[in-house]
Structure formats: structure tokens, C-alpha cells
Amino acid sequence: MSGDSTPRTGETRRAAAAGTIEIPVDGAGSMARWWPRARFVAMLWLMMLPTIAGLAIFTYFPNLETVKYSLYKWDGGAVEEFRLFYNFKQIFGGGDPRYWAAFSLIGVLLAANLVKMWPSIFTAIVLHRLKSERWQFFYRVLFVVPMVIPGLVGLLLWKGYYDPNVGLFNKLLNGIGLMPVLNSLDTAMPALAAFVNGNLLVWNSANPLWSILLLPTQIITPLFGGLWGMLVFGFVLLLLRDGVQTIPGRWMLWVMVMAFAVLTWGPNPFENPLPFLARGLILLGGGALLVEWLRKRDSIEGKDVVARIAAGVLITAGLLVLLSKIWVDPTNAFINGNPSWLGHSKLVVPAVIVWGFPWIGTVGVLIYLAGLANISKEVYEAAELDGIGFWGKIFRIEIPLILTQVRINLIFLTIGTLNEYGFFLILLGPDGGPDNAGLTPGLYMYQKAFIQSEMGYACALGMVMFTLILFLTIVYQRHLKVDK
Amino acid sequence: MAGILIKDLQKIYDNGYHAVKDANLEIRDREFMVLVGPSGCGKTTTLRMIAGLEDISGGEIRIGERRLNEVAPKDRDIAMVFQSYALYPHMSVYENMAFALRLRKMPKPEIHAKVMEAAKMLSLGNQLEKLPKQLSGGQRQRVALGRAIVRQPKAFLFDEPLSNLDAKLRGEMRYELKSLQTRLATTAVYVTHDQIEAMTLGDRITVMSVGEIQQVAPPTVVYEFPYNRFVASFIGTPPMNFVTGKLVREGDTWSCEMAKGQRFTLGMKERGKLAENLGKDVVLGVRPEHLHAPQVAPAGCAVCPMKVDVVEHMGDHQYIYLLLDGVEDTVIMKAPPQVKAAPGDIMPVHLDTAAGHLFAGTHEHAPNITLPAGFPRQQ
Amino acid sequence: MTHQSHLRFKEWCKHALLCCVLFFAFVPFFLMLMISLKTNDQYTTNPWWFDAPSQWCWANWTKGWNTVGHYITNSIVVAVGSVLLCLTISIPTSYVIARYRFPGRELVYYALMATMFLPGGAAALVTTFKLISSMGLVNNLAALVLLSGIGGQVSCVFILRQFIEEIPKELFESASIDGAGHLRQMWSIMLPLSGPVIGTLAIMNFLGAWNDLIMPLILLRDDQMLTIPVGLMRLDGEYVKMWGELMAGYSIAAIPLVILFLFTIRLFVRGLTAGAVKG
Ligand SMILES: Nc1ncnc2c1ncn2[C@@H]1O[C@H](COP(=O)(O)OP(=O)(O)OP(=O)(O)O)[C@@H](O)[C@H]1O
Numbered sequence A: 001m002s003g004d005s006t007p008r009t010g011e012t013r014r015a016a017a018a019g020t021i022e023i024p025v026d027g028a029g030s031m032a033r034w035w036p037r038a039r040f041v042a043m044l045w046l047m048m049l050p051t052i053a054g055l056a057i058f059t060y061f062p063n064l065e066t067v068k069y070s071l072y073k074w075d076g077g078a079v080e081e082f083r084l085f086y087n088f089k090q091i092f093g094g095g096d097p098r099y100w101a102a103f104s105l106i107g108v109l110l111a112a113n114l115v116k117m118w119p120s121i122f123t124a125i126v127l128h129r130l131k132s133e134r135w136q137f138f139y140r141v142l143f144v145v146p147m148v149i150p151g152l153v154g155l156l157l158w159k160g161y162y163d164p165n166v167g168l169f170n171k172l173l174n175g176i177g178l179m180p181v182l183n184s185l186d187t188a189m190p191a192l193a194a195f196v197n198g199n200l201l202v203w204n205s206a207n208p209l210w211s212i213l214l215l216p217t218q219i220i221t222p223l224f225g226g227l228w229g230m231l232v233f234g235f236v237l238l239l240l241r242d243g244v245q246t247i248p249g250r251w252m253l254w255v256m257v258m259a260f261a262v263l264t265w266g267p268n269p270f271e272n273p274l275p276f277l278a279r280g281l282i283l284l285g286g287g288a289l290l291v292e293w294l295r296k297r298d299s300i301e302g303k304d305v306v307a308r309i310a311a312g313v314l315i316t317a318g319l320l321v322l323l324s325k326i327w328v329d330p331t332n333a334f335i336n337g338n339p340s341w342l343g344h345s346k347l348v349v350p351a352v353i354v355w356g357f358p359w360i361g362t363v364g365v366l367i368y369l370a371g372l373a374n375i376s377k378e379v380y381e382a383a384e385l386d387g388i389g390f391w392g393k394i395f396r397i398e399i400p401l402i403l404t405q406v407r408i409n410l411i412f413l414t415i416g417t418l419n420e421y422g423f424f425l426i427l428l429g430p431d432g433g434p435d436n437a438g439l440t441p442g443l444y445m446y447q448k449a450f451i452q453s454e455m456g457y458a459c460a461l462g463m464v465m466f467t468l469i470l471f472l473t474i475v476y477q478r479h480l481k482v483d484k
Numbered sequence B: 001m002a003g004i005l006i007k008d009l010q011k012i013y014d015n016g017y018h019a020v021k022d023a024n025l026e027i028r029d030r031e032f033m034v035l036v037g038p039s040g041c042g043k044t045t046t047l048r049m050i051a052g053l054e055d056i057s058g059g060e061i062r063i064g065e066r067r068l069n070e071v072a073p074k075d076r077d078i079a080m081v082f083q084s085y086a087l088y089p090h091m092s093v094y095e096n097m098a099f100a101l102r103l104r105k106m107p108k109p110e111i112h113a114k115v116m117e118a119a120k121m122l123s124l125g126n127q128l129e130k131l132p133k134q135l136s137g138g139q140r141q142r143v144a145l146g147r148a149i150v151r152q153p154k155a156f157l158f159d160e161p162l163s164n165l166d167a168k169l170r171g172e173m174r175y176e177l178k179s180l181q182t183r184l185a186t187t188a189v190y191v192t193h194d195q196i197e198a199m200t201l202g203d204r205i206t207v208m209s210v211g212e213i214q215q216v217a218p219p220t221v222v223y224e225f226p227y228n229r230f231v232a233s234f235i236g237t238p239p240m241n242f243v244t245g246k247l248v249r250e251g252d253t254w255s256c257e258m259a260k261g262q263r264f265t266l267g268m269k270e271r272g273k274l275a276e277n278l279g280k281d282v283v284l285g286v287r288p289e290h291l292h293a294p295q296v297a298p299a300g301c302a303v304c305p306m307k308v309d310v311v312e313h314m315g316d317h318q319y320i321y322l323l324l325d326g327v328e329d330t331v332i333m334k335a336p337p338q339v340k341a342a343p344g345d346i347m348p349v350h351l352d353t354a355a356g357h358l359f360a361g362t363h364e365h366a367p368n369i370t371l372p373a374g375f376p377r378q379q
Numbered sequence C: 001m002t003h004q005s006h007l008r009f010k011e012w013c014k015h016a017l018l019c020c021v022l023f024f025a026f027v028p029f030f031l032m033l034m035i036s037l038k039t040n041d042q043y044t045t046n047p048w049w050f051d052a053p054s055q056w057c058w059a060n061w062t063k064g065w066n067t068v069g070h071y072i073t074n075s076i077v078v079a080v081g082s083v084l085l086c087l088t089i090s091i092p093t094s095y096v097i098a099r100y101r102f103p104g105r106e107l108v109y110y111a112l113m114a115t116m117f118l119p120g121g122a123a124a125l126v127t128t129f130k131l132i133s134s135m136g137l138v139n140n141l142a143a144l145v146l147l148s149g150i151g152g153q154v155s156c157v158f159i160l161r162q163f164i165e166e167i168p169k170e171l172f173e174s175a176s177i178d179g180a181g182h183l184r185q186m187w188s189i190m191l192p193l194s195g196p197v198i199g200t201l202a203i204m205n206f207l208g209a210w211n212d213l214i215m216p217l218i219l220l221r222d223d224q225m226l227t228i229p230v231g232l233m234r235l236d237g238e239y240v241k242m243w244g245e246l247m248a249g250y251s252i253a254a255i256p257l258v259i260l261f262l263f264t265i266r267l268f269v270r271g272l273t274a275g276a277v278k279g
């Protein structure tokens, strides 16, 4: 393509109009060859210059600087002292248990978010199935309207709902009689946990292999902590359904994901690596074999066994993680009927999870709707003639066809959850609330940087996070192209 | 107005594909030149290089005396009609036609006059306020033409402008294009793979194959004197019949001997190059109208019995598909309606080899060795 | 049940479900308005419904306006500035990337896309702050405009590029033969054809800048300079018990978006559902 860079003067135009002959630009010399093209490309780059400059200065430069400062002791001001890998030794050498503990919170949140994704999808499907176009448009408009409330106001409103005495949440719970139920569960659930715990202890002491895998003194917490690994497992299963076709490719994926899972599994994997390694290997080997076997069956029987198992694993693991985080010990918060949801270390996480009920992101609904709109009427009609039912339509037509949107959403969900801190900062303050119950890795980073002025250390934490996200991104990249 | 000169033109795409090889072509002033060839032969690529939409990898293009290689498309003073018409969907018919003139800062009244004139010429007078999507296929086509006409460019470029229309409309538009061209008398390059368009519209036609120009000549010359086997097979419907054999000579009689021993005596006048190919593989090409049933055959034909396979009646003539022992493809004969033939009949077919061609070698681009001496590839 | 009435019943079920969902979406809205008209006493005695109109406490709204008013101006400056910046830089870039193949194209595109996966977490905040302060832009709204405009261009380019690539390239080529330069092609071909998408992107970017909290929190110092989210957060800290005033402030903060949406909602909804925002 030739450019528009050639000057177009009045003379040439008039000359052309008058039909006069112009002096030919002679010389097929190499200069004449590449010069117009070079000028043309330069023009294109010039048009992108603002973007490039902005990106370089305001995005890449700060991010690259964190790499530099991760090797420094830096307070954000004058104190700047190079100390090589000291920060990283601190992080990985057991000097920072709170950071690694923060990752198990991420596990819980991720599980919760995976569940919270579905109401939007179902709403979109219901909306899509409305027969009347006018009603559809009407609802779509209504779905956008709540966006006028500034995001922060929504947040502060919910914070108000959770107020122990005047908050609407407690009033609601008391009003519909759920509070006494919660109170009785508060004794029942810990009893159940203790029962399971006791039985496991007995079995555990009789089984030497078990003691390698789990720390013998506390069983139920690490077990449930391990569900994070299960979550990852389910996730990978889901991803593997269609994607990497070669066996070595899948195994590489496994190694990466499992390394990640093991890393974020429990407290600090680097203090006592053996059980973590053992668990990791079991997950890696067993899981991968299982998947290979399932895939074979899948391709033979043409069923979505893998997907179903993945969904099952995800749901169970999610539920178990949620439960385990709350009710190993009695909270004693419900007796007076005014639990302080954001002020009790055991209630912070449930409060965060219930947050935003019924979890319908209106923009999310519209995006799914966009995917659904691509399904042609003929597909539905054909399916109806084939005798498809209500659920069949959902699981065999609609969800498979919006899978792209769902997957993209999953990526951003994961990365978003890993990075999350703004929400917790506003809600719980830089400490993450009582007992740091709501301390995410991101918030911890924020705390280190802005409260404790250990900016160099915060940069090092940022680098760790970056590596994790890089891994995840690579994994996802193998399954869907960013620009598709 | 000006002619277009293409010299040693090369196009190598980024992926390394050599789409146009050493093309040399002179399009004369006010000439209607048709580029024709099978799909993928590089017609569009050549046209887009003339328009400046594609970089030139080598060689040069001149319009009049002006070298175009480094000139931006907008400064080439060329108008192009795309296969998909490329009408601006958000502009009315009027605005579509006026767009280029506005960009040239032409005064409003002048623009109006030109658009109206073009609209009248194309009978679009009532459609000026409509958007492209409210028009029929033929009307869109005319708007695209109008958009090119109003600019009064040095040359028109057409890229298969009729291929989106149905057969009937295509016929009408072909006629309109032809009459328009005579009226406007502007140089035009017209790309098509439809040889009827090529034969009817072109002052001269250029036959291309795999990026190379095979022959340039007026339609009748291309038809009667195909430069090589490719041209011979590409131009003409139904296509020329080809039989492969060995060139043999008995005294003064040259003939083509086939694998199964049949012999066709060759009646061609041009014998200059025959001697070089004596004993070698050659291909004899005879057009369907030069195959005759015994009743209506002129004198001096080679005779060979063939079996009738299928008969297609076309009204004023009929096509008889014949099977010849040792030849894979059916041989087609164009016969007058009174010839009676039924499938299964054995018919002594008369081949008017004097009107046929002989190609040296069996490959696709084998040269025609029965052309008059010094016959130019481009004329 | 006949087939007809069965179908109608199914439609009703769908409506019921959607209304139920909408109910939850609108509860915060409703509560905000309701509580904004109550004193604290009224709120504790009757938290669920409006009092008699005669008892409505409009003083909350006056107070709310006095505290929130200038935050709104600041937010509008930031959001509008960010939208303008974002569009002016992302439109040419998407045009270039979508239309041409040239050396370095992939590099620029992937450099843009990669920022979506950078852990834009707190660590980069520190260095960003350092950068902004070295430019002398701390406590200056321009810094926010720059950051959110440049951050917002990523998704703009991503979506616009896809959209432009779907415009038949003959249109651009035809225009360039007709004599249109790059600017003209963008203005006369690309903008009219991608209008709804650009509108939707503009609104998305506006909302992003409008709701951004962390950056203003770090970069702004004076109360005079605060944007709505930071301002409200400070209010929340100060007026722990004055629910009515707080809610009035929140409601007032929502007004600019109400106005924006009044004019653009059709476009926005169309754009979103037309798949303008696929990712
Ligand atoms: N941008 C490109 N990159 C690489 N190869 C290309 C490109 N455009 C075209 N080609 C190849 O160049 C050859 C010639 O293409 P061209 O479009 O000129 O064919 P054509 O003669 O117009 O065919 P048709 O009659 O089908 O339109 C084709 O083989 C095509 O695959």
C-alpha cells in the first residue's frame, strides 16, 4: 500500500486536469524504492506515537521500576539501599507467614467468585429467551440503570447494611428468622468438625503415608486448605476439555499449574517443603493420569465426562472451602442477634462472600447476552425439533455457545481476584479487618508500601505476584488467544 | 486521458508468494483492456498495483508519462469499481458520488452538476436520497459506476464489477458498460474471469495464468490465434478439444498419431515449426465448431470414428459429446440441429484440422507451433 | 393446559425471575433515596419505607450538596478529560493496527495487550506515585486524566481494532483512491461506521475514571481537589452516624451519571449487546 505522504500540490492537480505531461520521477535506484515505503511506515508510527509514549511512560516505566526496587531497601523517599535478594529471601525464607496465609483467602474468594459467576449467566439466558424484543430491550435498559450509583457508593451502602446495630442485614436476618438458625449452626458445625477431626486423627495415626501428606497436629484445616488444590484441579480439567491436543503439551501445563497450586496451598511451602512436594506430586501424577484416562473415555463415548467431573469438583471444593473457613470453632457471634459482620474475624469472609447478593453484574449480563445473540434462531428450532428440553437447551446449546465469553471472564476473574485489594481496603482498612481475616496478598502489598513504608519489599512482593500471574496467563494463553 | 504502461512488473507478497511475474503490458489511450484468467492468477493484484493499493515489488507502472510507483493512490487520478462495490453504507447515493469531488474541494454547484449528470446517465435520478442498503444489486452497481464517472479520471479500473449480479442483470449491465465506455472514451482496465465479458467488452484482452501474461490481443485474434495451449483452452465455450499424439510425417503429409494408432492428417498451412517437433509429443487442438458430422463436413478433413455419449440440444445448434478411444476427456462437437445423433451411435467425425492448432509438448503452456511466422505475443 | 397457555405461562415465569433480579439490583438505589430523607431517629424506628412526605428531612440534601458539590466538578473534569484523551490516542492507533501490516505492528499491539496482565497491583502504585511526583503532578487532576486516559486506551484499542477489521477494507481503499488521507479516512469512514462502539467505549471509560478510587486516594491531598469516590470515603469516615446526610451525599453523587445515562442509555445498551464489548 502506498501512503498519503506524497505532497499534492495545486500545480500537480491543475497540470493533471489540463492533461499536460509531468516530469517523470526517474531512477529505479534503491533509494527511490524504499524511501516512500519508509516514509509511509514512519507516518503510521507517528499516528501511534501518543499511544506508545503514554504506554511506555505511564505503564511500562513504573512497572519496570518495581523490578529494580525489588532489589532495594526503599522507603519511598530518600532511603535507598541496594541489597540484592534480601527481600526475596525474606519472602521465601519463612520470614513472612502472613503473606502466604493471604493466599488461602484468595482460594476462598476464587471459589466464591466461580459460584457467583452463574447467576449472571442464567439471567442472561432467561433474558435472551424472552419472546418479545421490546421487553428484552426494556430489561436491558433497566439492567444498566443501577450503574448510575458510583461504585464506591454501592460499596459503602453494603458496608452500611452490615452495621451490627442499625444495619439492614441483621434486621433482615432477624426479621425472617434466620438468626436463630445461624446460632444453632454455630454449635452444630464445630461439633461436626471436631467429629471429623477426631476420626481422621485415629486413621491418620494408623497410616504412615498420611503423615507425610498432612501435618499431623491439625488435620481439618490443612485438609480443607488442600481443597484449594482441588479447585485448581477442577479448573484445569475444565480448561483441558478442548485445547492442548498433544500429550506433552498437556503435561507441561500440568506441571505449571500444579507448581502454582502447591505454592499457594498452605502457609509457607518453603518452610516445610516435603509434604507440599508430596501432595503436589500426587496431584500431578494422579490427576494427570486420571485426566488422560477420562479423555480417552470421552473421545470413545463422545460424552462430556471431563466437563462434568470438573464441574463437580469445582462445586464440592468451593462449598467445602467456604464451610471450612468459617466453622471449625464456634464464633459465639449470633447469640445477641447482632453479629458484627465486618468486625468479627470469622465473619469477615462470609460477609465478603454474601456481598452483592444476588451477584448479578449487570454489565456481565449484557456481555453474555451479546454472546447469546449470536445463536441463530435456526439452531433453536432444530434443537426443538430434536426434542430438547429446558435444561438441555441451557447445557447443550446456550452455555457451550457462550463459552468464549465465560472463559474470557474466567481469566479476568482469576487475575482480578489475585490482584484484589481496593475493595478490602475500603471495607476493612489496610490491616484487612480483625485478625487480618480479609488480608489479600494485594492488600498486604499495599500495607507494606503505604503504611509501613517498606516500598522495596512491596516491590518484591509485586514481583512474586507478577510471576504467578505470568504463569496463569501462559496457561490461559495456550487455551484461548487474546485477540480472538 | 492517458495510456498505462506496465514494465517488468513484479509482485511478491509478504508471505513470499510470487503473484505477478515480469508483467509487460501497454494499455493504449482510451482503450478498454480486459484482464482475464482463472481464479488466483494475479488479475486483482495487478489491478490493485495500478491503483496503488498494493506495493510494487519490482518494475514500474506509468500513466501517460508519469511514473506511478511512488505516487499515493489518491494522487494517481484513477477511479476503481470494486467487486463488492464498496459503497459507503452511511452515505446516501448522492453523497457517495459527491465524496471524491468534495475531497478535491470542488465548488458545490459544480459537484451538484456532475453528480446529476452521472445520475441521469445511469438512470439513478430517483434514488439519490437513498442509502446503499435500500438499493437493488443492479442499482448499487450503477452507483459504484457513477462514483467513478463523476471524477472524470485518467483511467477506470474495474475488478469483476458484474460478478455479484444474476445472469440476466449481468447481460444488461454489460451492455450499459459498453455503451458508457464508448461515450466516455476513457482508458479502462477491466478484470474478470468471465470470458463472455472479456470477448464482448474488450478492445483487447490480456490472458493471464499463474502470474504471467500469456497473450495480449483483440478478442477475435486471441480466439483464432491462441498463443499457447493455455490461451486456447481458456478462451472459448465449450473449450477447445485436445488430443495428444506423436507428430509423424509421410512424404508431404504431416499427421498426429495417437496412442491407439489413429491418425489425424494435419491440414495446417503453417509448417515452419513442424519440422523441429517431428517424432515428438504434440497436442492437437480443434474447437467444437471445427468438428463436423459426415453430412455437413467440408472437404479435406481428417476422419475418425467416435462413439456418441451425450447430446445437448441448444435450439439453433447442438453439442454432441463424443468418446474417442484412448482419450480420457470427451470430445465436443458443435453441430447444426439437423444432424441426427443418439447416444451409443458410432459416428465418423470429420476434424477440420486446417482450422486447428498444434501445440509442442503436453504441458499446460505448450506453445502453438501453427501460428504464422513472427506472430507477436502482444499486439 | 393448552400449548398456548403453557407458552404464556413460561413467559410469565421469565418475567417474574427477571423482576426478582431487578428488585435486588434496585434495592440499594431505593434505600439510598429513602434513607437520604430521614434523620437518624426516623431511620432506626422505620428503616424499610418512606415516612410521611411532611416529615422528609430535606436538610440532609442541602448538607449533602455542600459537601459533595465540588467533588462532582472535579470528577467531571477527570472523567471527561480521560475520555477525550483516551479516544484521541486510541482511535488512530486502532486504525493503524487494524488496517495496515507493517514492521512493529505486532509488537505495539501485544505491548498494549500485555498491560492487561500486568499485576497492576500496589507495587506499581508506588513507582507510579514516584513518577507523578517527579513530574510535579501530585495533587493535580491532570495526573488522574493522564493515568486513566492512558490506562483506558488498552481496552479501547482491543475492541476498536476488532471492529475496524470487520469494516470491508474496500471502503477504505475506495476512499483513498477518491483522495482521502489517513485523517479523512478516520473521520469520514471509520468514525461514522463505528459510532455506537466508540460511544459505548467512551461511556465505559467515563465510568472507569468516575469510579476510580485508589489513584485519587494516593495522588490527591487537598479537600478541594478530591473526586467523588475519595470524597465520599472521607465523608464515610467523618459522619459515621449521620446516615441521612451520607445517603443524600451519595444520591447527589449519582446525579451526573443519571444525566449522562438519560441521553446515552439507548446507545450504550445497544453497544453493549451488539457485542461491542466482547472481552
Ligand atoms: N495479501 C496477500 N498475501 C499473500 N498472497 C496473496 C495476497 N493476496 C492475494 N494473494 C495470492 O496471490 C494470488 C493472486 O491473487 P489475485 O487476488 O490477484 O487473484 P485473481 O486473479 O484476482 O483471482 P480471482 O479471480 O479469484 O479474483 C492468489 O494465489 C492469492 O492467493
Ligand SMILES: [Mg+2]
Binding pocket: B043, B044, B045, B159
Ligand atoms: Mg480478484
